[in-house]
Amino acid sequence: MISEIKVLDLSDKRGIMCSKVLSGLGAQVIQVEPIAGSDARMQGPFINDVPGIERSLYWHAYATDRRSMTLDLTLTRGRQIFKDLVRRSDVVIESSDPGYLPSLNLGYSDLVKVKTDIIMASVTPFGQTGPKSDYLATDLTGVALGGSMYLTGEKDRAPVRIGHSQQFWLLGGAAASAGVMIAAFHHSQTGEGQYIDVSCQQAVSRTLSHAPQIWDLSGENLSRNGAYRKIGNVSMRITYPCSDGEVSFFYPAGKVGARSMDGLAKWMSNEGVHEKAITNVDWSKFEFGTISQEVLDDLESALLKFFSNKTKSELSAGAVKFRVILFQLNSSEDLLNNAQLRARGFWTPLNHPLESNNFRHSQLQHPGGFASIDNFNLGPKALAPSLGQHTNQILYRELGYTETQIESLRLSHVI
Amino acid sequence: MNKRAFNGIKVLDFCWVVIGPMLTRYLADFGAEVIRVESQSRLETLRLSQPFKDGIPGVNRSAYFSNYNVNKYGITVNMNADDAHAFMLPLIKWADVVTDNFTPGVMEKWGMGPEELHSINPNLVTFSASMLGRKGPESQQPGYGPVLTSLAGLSSVTGWPDRPASSPYGAYTDFLLPHLAISAISAALIQARHTGKGTHIDLSQLEASLQYLSPMILDTQVNERIPNRMGNKDTQIAPHSVYRCKGEDNWLALACETNEQWKSLCKIIGNQSLVNDNMFISNEKRKLNEIELDNLIESWTITFDPFELMEICQRNGIPSGVVQSCQDLFNDDQLKHREHFVRIDHPEIGPHATDTNAFTLSSTPAEYTRHAPLLGEHNEWVCKQILGLNDESIKQLYRNGVLE
Numbered sequence: 001m002i003s004e005i006k007v008l009d010l011s012d013k014r015g016i017m018c019s020k021v022l023s024g025l026g027a028q029v030i031q032v033e034p035i036a037g038s039d040a041r042m043q044g045p046f047i048n049d050v051p052g053i054e055r056s057l058y059w060h061a062y063a064t065d066r067r068s069m070t071l072d073l074t075l076t077r078g079r080q081i082f083k084d085l086v087r088r089s090d091v092v093i094e095s096s097d098p099g100y101l102p103s104l105n106l107g108y109s110d111l112v113k114v115k116t117d118i119i120m121a122s123v124t125p126f127g128q129t130g131p132k133s134d135y136l137a138t139d140l141t142g143v144a145l146g147g148s149m150y151l152t153g154e155k156d157r158a159p160v161r162i163g164h165s166q167q168f169w170l171l172g173g174a175a176a177s178a179g180v181m182i183a184a185f186h187h188s189q190t191g192e193g194q195y196i197d198v199s200c201q202q203a204v205s206r207t208l209s210h211a212p213q214i215w216d217l218s219g220e221n222l223s224r225n226g227a228y229r230k231i232g233n234v235s236m237r238i239t240y241p242c243s244d245g246e247v248s249f250f251y252p253a254g255k256v257g258a259r260s261m262d263g264l265a266k267w268m269s270n271e272g273v274h275e276k277a278i279t280n281v282d283w284s285k286f287e288f289g290t291i292s293q294e295v296l297d298d299l300e301s302a303l304l305k306f307f308s309n310k311t312k313s314e315l316s317a318g319a320v321k322f323r324v325i326l327f328q329l330n331s332s333e334d335l336l337n338n339a340q341l342r343a344r345g346f347w348t349p350l351n352h353p354l355e356s357n358n359f360r361h362s363q364l365q366h367p368g369g370f371a372s373i374d375n376f377n378l379g380p381k382a383l384a385p386s387l388g389q390h391t392n393q394i395l396y397r398e399l400g401y402t403e404t405q406i407e408s409l410r411l412s413h414v415i
Numbered sequence: 416m417n418k419r420a421f422n423g424i425k426v427l428d429f430c431w432v433v434i435g436p437m438l439t440r441y442l443a444d445f446g447a448e449v450i451r452v453e454s455q456s457r458l459e460t461l462r463l464s465q466p467f468k469d470g471i472p473g474v475n476r477s478a479y480f481s482n483y484n485v486n487k488y489g490i491t492v493n494m495n496a497d498d499a500h501a502f503m504l505p506l507i508k509w510a511d512v513v514t515d516n517f518t519p520g521v522m523e524k525w526g527m528g529p530e531e532l533h534s535i536n537p538n539l540v541t542f543s544a545s546m547l548g549r550k551g552p553e554s555q556q557p558g559y560g561p562v563l564t565s566l567a568g569l570s571s572v573t574g575w576p577d578r579p580a581s582s583p584y585g586a587y588t589d590f591l592l593p594h595l596a597i598s599a600i601s602a603a604l605i606q607a608r609h610t611g612k613g614t615h616i617d618l619s620q621l622e623a624s625l626q627y628l629s630p631m632i633l634d635t636q637v638n639e640r641i642p643n644r645m646g647n648k649d650t651q652i653a654p655h656s657v658y659r660c661k662g663e664d665n666w667l668a669l670a671c672e673t674n675e676q677w678k679s680l681c682k683i684i685g686n687q688s689l690v691n692d693n694m695f696i697s698n699e700k701r702k703l704n705e706i707e708l709d710n711l712i713e714s715w716t717i718t719f720d721p722f723e724l725m726e727i728c729q730r731n732g733i734p735s736g737v738v739q740s741c742q743d744l745f746n747d748d749q750l751k752h753r754e755h756f757v758r759i760d761h762p763e764i765g766p767h768a769t770d771t772n773a774f775t776l777s778s779t780p781a782e783y784t785r786h787a788p789l790l791g792e793h794n795e796w797v798c799k800q801i802l803g804l805n806d807e808s809i810k811q812l813y814r815n816g817v818l819e
Contacts, residue, residue, distance in 0.1 A: 001614075002602045020626070021595055025602045044651050045634040057637060061629035108777075121774075130752030135729050140647060140655060141736030144668035145747070149657070150740045151584035153574060158657040158666055159738050160646055162573050162583045163627065170627050172773070174594040179774035181601035182445055186420035186779050188605045195777040202755055202773035203594075205744060209433075209585025210466060210479035212756065215741035216768035217466040217478045222741060223664065227579050229561065232465050238561055239570065239582050246580055248565035250558075254460055260557060287463040287472065325557050327566035329580055332635040332642060335568050335625065340553040346622055364636050370595045370623040373603065374614050 001026045001373060005184060008032060008082075008089040009066065010073075013040035013166065014200070015095035015123035016062040017173025022091070022180065024369050024378040029066035030085065030394060034073075035413060037387045038063075043166065053387050058166065063384035064350070064366065069395075070388040070415050073104055077414045082106065083114045084399050090187070091180055095123040095169075098133050108195045119183045121176045121196035125168075128197045137200075142168035146204025151211060153224040160224075171207070172200030234293045237300045239329065245312040246329040249303055251283075253291065256325075258284035263322035268306060275302040336365060348379040391415050419446025420779040424604065427503075427510040428452065428487070431459045433560060433589040434544055434596075434620065435516035436483040441597040442512065443486035444772065444781035450506070450797060451489045451788060455819035462790065468764045474790045475763040481787040482769050485759055489788025490797050491819040494525050502817045503527065505802055507535045511607070512600060516544040519554050529615040539613040540603040544596065548619030560586020560620075567624035572631070574644045581644075588624040594773075595623055653701040654680070657738060658713045660721040666738035667721045669712070669728060674698065679731045684715050761786040794818050 005027040009019045016038075019029045031038070042051060043058040072078040083106075086092060092111060094101060101107045108120045122128060125137035132145075143149050143161050146168070153160040161167070179196035187193060205212070211222045222230065227239040239248050251257050261283040268275060277298035286295075307315060312328035319326040330338065341347065347365035369378025395401040395415070409415045424447035428439045436451070443449040453459050461480035468476040492499060503525075507513065513532055515522050522528050522543070529541045543549065546558040564570050564587045565580075574581030596618055603614045625632070631642050647668070649655040654677075655670040671677040674697070681689040689695060689711075694704045701708050716724060721737045728735035737743065744750055745768070753775075756768040772781055798804040798812070812818040 001606050017626075021598050025599060045630055045638065045640075047637055049638065057633040058630045061633055126749050127753055127775075130749045132749035135736075135749075136732065136734040137736065138655075138670040138672060138734045140649070140657075140670050141668045141734045144657065144666075144738040145736035147739050147741060147744050148583070149668070149738050150743075153581045154578055157575065157578075158647065158659065160574055160581060160657070162587065163569050164572050164631060164642060164645070165649060166630075167627060171591070171594075174591070175773035177598045178441065178594040178601075179776060181598040182420045182441070183776055183779070185601045185604050186776075188608060192778060194779065196774050197777075198774045199749075199753055200773075201749065202753060202771075205750065205755060206770055206773055207585075207587060207590035208741065209587075209590070210464070210482065211584065212741045212744060212770065213478040213482055213768060214466045215745065216756070217468065217764070218470060220466075222584070224581070224584075226581055229582070229584070239565065239580055241579065246565075246571070248562040248570065248582065250562045252460065252559050254463065255457065256460070256557065290472070320553055320556055323555070323557055325559060325562060327558065327562045329565040329571040330568045331571050332568055332628070332631045335628075335632065336635065340547050340551045341622070343551040344548055344619070344622075346619075346625075364633055367625045367629050367632060368622060370592075370626050371599050371616050371618040373599065373616050375617075378599075 002184070003028065005091060006030075006089045007091045007093060008085050009093045011093050011095035011123060011173075012038050013043050013058065014169045015093050015173050015176060016040050017170045018093050018121065018123065018176040018180065019066055020062045020064070021174060021177035021370070023065035024380075025181075027091070030390070031063065031066045031068045031385065032071050032082065032085070033068055033387060035070050035415075041387070060352070060384045061366070064380035065382050066385060067390035067394065068385035068388055069391040072414055073106065075412075075414050077409065077412070079104060079106060081395070081399065081414070085394075086111050086114045086118060088398065089115070090119060091184070092118060092120045093123070093176060093180070094120070098122075098124055098128045112193070115193075117187060117191055117193040119180060119187060119193045119196070121180050121198060123169075123172045123176045123198045123200065125200050127199035127202075137168070139166050139168040142200055143204050146201045147208050147211070148204050151208065151222060151224055154226045155224060168200050168204060171203035172198055175203040234291060234296055236296050240303055240307050242307045242315055243309055243311050247307060247312055247315050247326055248329060249326045251299070252325065253286045255284060257286065260323065260325040263324045267318050267322040267324065273306060275306070277302040345377070348377075350380060350383050352383065388415070418779055419782065420776065421445040421447035424448070424512065425510050426450065426512045426514065427506050429513070429515035429517065429522070431516065432461055433483065433586050434592055435514060436461070437589065438544075438593040438596045439514055440483055440486065441593065441772070442600070444783065445776070445779065446782075447512075449487040450793070451484065451487050452494075453489055453491050453790065454493060455491045455791065456493060473763070478764055478767045481761055481764060481767060484787035485769050485783055486785045487788055488793040488797065489791065490794050491791035493816050493819050496816045498812075498815050498817045500526050502812065504535065507532060507539070509801060510536065510539060511604065512540045512542065514542045518557060519543070519545050519549040533613050533615070537613055538607055538611060540600060540607055540616070541613065542596065542600055542616045542618070544592070544618040544620060546620050548622065549617050560589040563588045563620055563624065567621055568628050568631070569624070572642055572644055575646050576644045588620055591627055592618065592620060592623045595626065648705070651702075652698055653705045654708055654712055656709050656712075658709070658716040660716050660719055660724060662720065665721045667716055667724055667735055668738055669733065669735045671733065676733050677701070680728075680733055683727055683731050684712075757783045759783055759786050762789065791819065
């Protein structure tokens with residue numbers, strides 16, 4: 001859709017999600033990597049658990065649909081080539097520590113001299129300025145400072161991060177894509193570029209639901225609550241064990257909640273189960289804040305009993321049939337087998353030249369796009385590039401270098 | 416007032432609850448005129464969700480609703496009324512963007528599916544978000560973010576391996592998606608302005624959420640592994656954990672990604688002999704002896720205030736971060752510097768904290784000027800200023816049950 005937009009991506013694992021989104025929308029992306037390769041290539045998981053610059057599944061997942069060239073920006077000739085590329089680009093994305101690119105004379109104020117209407121986005125843990133702008137961060141320490149960790153986990157143990165890893169950077173990269181595309185719209189109307197300063201910490205702090213507002217307005221500092229969710233003065237269980245795993249059940253109050261509870265009552269009745277805790281309650285009268293703990297406790301006992309001897313797939317099927325707000329806790333394998341995702345053709349096969357003892361297929365199913373536009377899915381089309389796969393092509397075809405010049409650049413380790 | 420990127424863009428917004436309103440707020444923050452279409456008979460869930468001013472529920476008292484709806488206008492329409500479609504026609508022609516996040520079929524029932532909308536206004540960008548997408552055997556399945564988080568595979572890998580899953584707080588997947596959605600809407604607007612042709616964007620919240628789990632999906636296929644919960648551990652590096660500090664429920668997250676950082680940690684722990692301790696001499700050894708490593712580190716962190724210890728670690732080049740509560744976020748000097756929370760005055764709630772955005776735009780910054788609309792606040796304004804109706808016509812709309 002935006003195939004005319006050219007993106008020059010200097011970022012590492014911290015900004016990788018940004019170009020993933022932009023390339024999904026059709027932008028042409030050149031990934032500029034240091035000679036040793038992007039640090040995203042050293043982020044696990046790896047093929048056969050063996051690290052290697054072409055073995056990272058993090059890289060393979062997020063670096064699809066882009067070309068890769070290597071370039072040493074600490075060398076004068078490297079910087080010249082970079083500026084030549086900037087001149088041909090619309091957007092520059094980077095994720096180095098604040099001050100690093102300006103120290104190479106490649107900051108925003110330097111790049112606007114090369115291309116006056118350039119859009120540039122910087123993804124950093126805390127933003128370009130401020131008391132913590134030079135703080136070191138990893139995924140773990142970042143989500144801690146962003147506030148999501150404090151709200152997650154069991155009461156009697158340490159707080160935990162959400163998901164496995166790198167959510168801190170993925171959230172920041174996604175925020176950058178939003179900033180870039182808003183700036184790109186402005187550019188399309190006015191011809192003006194601008195600078196976008198992204199804070200991954202703030203991107204995490206935007207995932208806290210109403211918890212900050214609860215502190216601000218009512219002085220209640222929410223904490224982690226395991227399988228339960230605190231709603232006003234009451235606590236509601238939202239994950240339940242079943243015979244082969246776990247399911248989530250949510251009662252959202254209001255008419256939607258009442259409809260789901262009606263469905264549940266029918267489901268139970270079909271199986272000859274009659275639970276007063278469900279059928280004797282007028283669920284349509286509750287809103288959050290008006291439901292009592294006693295009602296919720298009785299509901300929990302009834303659900304524990306009803307779910308305990310059913311598998312998660314039986315429960316999922318019942319939920320679809322009776323339109324009950326219940327989903328199983330999917331594993332990655334469950335997701336790959338999920339009927340809805342399969343029926344929609346979500347999984348997108350890409351051919352991988354992988355060397356793996358375990359892996360017997362040359363195709364991997366990648367997640368498709370985050371959306372469809374006019375029924376056209378934005379899923380990946382091309383495998384993540386190998387390191388410097390397109391260096392020659394870009395220098396030769398786009399910048400007009402001769403083969404001799406390219407060889408000389410290689411010998412002097414510029415590329 | 417500064418110029419803003421979406422100045423002149425008009426949005427007819429049928430979104431409700433979290434993901435939709437959070438998304439359309441980006442349009443409003445950056446200057447679009449966003450009119451939220453609400454219903455009196457089926458109230459927006461967030462208007463009835465805490466926190467309420469003084470703890471007293473009321474349709475104009477929720478800061479949850481208010482946070483995601485600042486900068487917007489609001490009207491109340493009964494879309495099931497006979498004349499509702501006729502009332503909407505000029506607004507559909509007025510709009511550049513129409514958004515919704517109903518269960519698939521609701522907009523169609525009102526004669527406002529994407530095809531109908533484009534036949535009325537070919538320029539229009541239409542956006543629909545739904546739990547599982549508009550097509551497929553389970554497209555009608557109702558849901559909410561808190562349970563979608565489980566369906567999307569996030570819950571099963573959150574928490575401890577020896578305990579049930581710890582579900583992320585709130586409708587977590589809802590918060591992952593607005594940045595993706597606004598990117599797509601901006602791209603569609605560029606195309607619409609360029610070619611005069613509108614588009615329809617269809618976002619499945621499940622599929623968009625899976626963008627954040629892609630490596631795990633590949634891991635399962637390549638390494639035939641089903642990832643499980645692992646607390647705060649990393650598969651590669653150690654130390655990598657959350658350590659208890661002095662005081663009640665105080666914690667510091669800390670990780671050493673390099674040997675230099677580990678050596679530096681040994682120095683500030685005050686035990687130089689650790690540097691050469693065979694149990695911890697390399698990352699592989701530290702990972703192997705992680706229980707002993709964590710016990711050793713926690714016996715040290717427990718004697719410190721977490722903020723004090725974070726500063727010591729940072730000064731010595733060790734990545735660390737206090738596990739901040741919401742209270743801490745309001746005191747965080749960096750978030751203050753970035754003006755992460757702005758206070759917007761609201762007629763019934765009073766001044767209250769609103770989240771700003773994770774990114775700043777240097778020449779067309781966001782502005783936070785208008786409080787979230789009271790229920791039906793702009794019915795008359797929209798009728799007069801946009802539709803050019805007189806008082807009598809407006810009264811008629813109320814009599815016919817179109818306006819509520």
